[in-house]
Amino acid sequence: MEKVVIVTGANSGIGLALCERLLTEDSQLRLCLACRNMQRAEAARSALLTSHPAALVELLHLDVGSVQSVLSAAEEIRTKYSRIDFLYLNAGIMPNPAVDIGAFFKGLFSRNVINMFATAEGLLTQQDRLTSDGLQEVFATNLFGHFLLIRELEPLLCQPGRTSRIVWTSSSNASRSAFSIQDIQHINGKESYSSSKYASDMLSLALNRHKNSQGLFSSVTCPGLVMTNLTYGILPSFFWTLIMPVMWMIRIFTNTFTLTPYNGAEALHWLFLQKPESLDPRAKYHSLTSGLGTNYTEARQMDVDDETSEELFSKLLELEKAVCRKAKQRNAESKAYQQYLGEVE
Known part of the structure; x- marks a missing residue:
């Protein structure tokens, strides 16, 4: 029976590389690219079909x-798939990342250079909104x-006699x-990306505790330092021209510099081949x-x-109830307004 695989954020970078690797592994997959930008999604689909007609x-x-x-989207998935x-929960953002140039050059010529590049610790801040x-x-986006x-997809993920897998793309x-349980949205902090990724690590642990008995297993991955659109947006292009040779040289001394999306998708692909019962939820x-x-x-x-x-x-769970209640109220108001316009016409 063909496997049904859904990948969020699949139109470029690690997500697209993962899709390529999955189709190479199993050409009988039913693969769904879940993307925000449909023009890029179409281009990604065309690229995948070129190599896997x-x-x-x-x-x-x-x-x-x-x-x-x-x-x-969940309603459409429930209609389309059984x-x-x-x-694969791969979509994510790091909005308007800013680099402390002084800290960057200080770290560049220090013993901390590898850790600085690998984790961006003390180097990046983001402007949330x-x-x-x-x-x-x-x-909202990352978690x-x-x-x-x-x-919303639990009926398809938790089925008697079957196992399903959730795989998160986290980060070093x-x-x-960076995380506070009193401020899970990171309203008052300056490390929203780090907070959201740590929260996804914890959520994966909780999902295993609550859902393993129903056949649903969750795993967390880290792609290493990968050069994607998200990464390239952190610094001006001329910086990368200067830095990339240094980064390839540094890779000789560290295993976390995966650099290419194909390499960064290694753990995501590896998990596809593993039995969930053999994996460590922590x-x-x-x-x-x-x-x-x-x-x-x-x-x-x-x-x-x-x-x-x-x-x-x-x-x-509490936040889910609140936002879904608001969403249903907005839908009802929108339908009522459309009905009113129809009556006026």
Whole structure:
């Protein structure tokens, strides 16, 4: 029976590289590219079909930063598919990242240079903003939208006698120090990306605790330092022209510089081949590349605890009720208005 695989953020970078690798592994997949930009999604689909002409590649419009988009996409998925085998939660943003140039050059000529590039610790800040749903954009896109999608798709993910998989694209930038359980949306902080990725690590742990008995298993990956559109947007292009030779040279001394989307998708692809029962729910599976260019996956323990992850899970359930109630109210008002216009005409 063909596997049904949905990948969010699949139109470029790690998501597109993953799709290419999955189709190479199993050409019988039913692959769904869930993307915000449908023009880029069409281009990605064309590229995949060029190398895999017989593949079944479908498109779905999904903006995980929008509650209404998530609800609409989930409804379409429930109509189209009878089950989901793999749900790759790869979409994410780091809006308007700013670099402390002084800290960058100071770190460039220090012993901390490898860690600085690998994690961007102490180097980046982001300017967050509110969505039309009244949520912090990074939180909504990197975490809550995906949580809401999972909740809406539970009938397809949790089926008797079957196992389904959720795989998160996290980051080495995920940090306990950036996260506050009293401020899960990171309204008062300056490390929204790091906070959202740490929250996804904790949510994965909670999902395993609540859903393994129903056949749903969640895993977390880290792609390493990958050069994607998100990464290139951090610094002006001329900086990358100067830095890239240094980065390739540094890779000789560290395995976290995966650099290419293909390499960064290593752990995501590796998990596709594993039995879920054999995986560690407290591990983050890292994509690594040796200095000679060999790709491999390594499990590293996450800095997470049951109590905080359970509290986060509860807070997300409460927020889900509130935002879904508002979304249904807006839909009802919109339908009433359309009906009114029809009567006037």
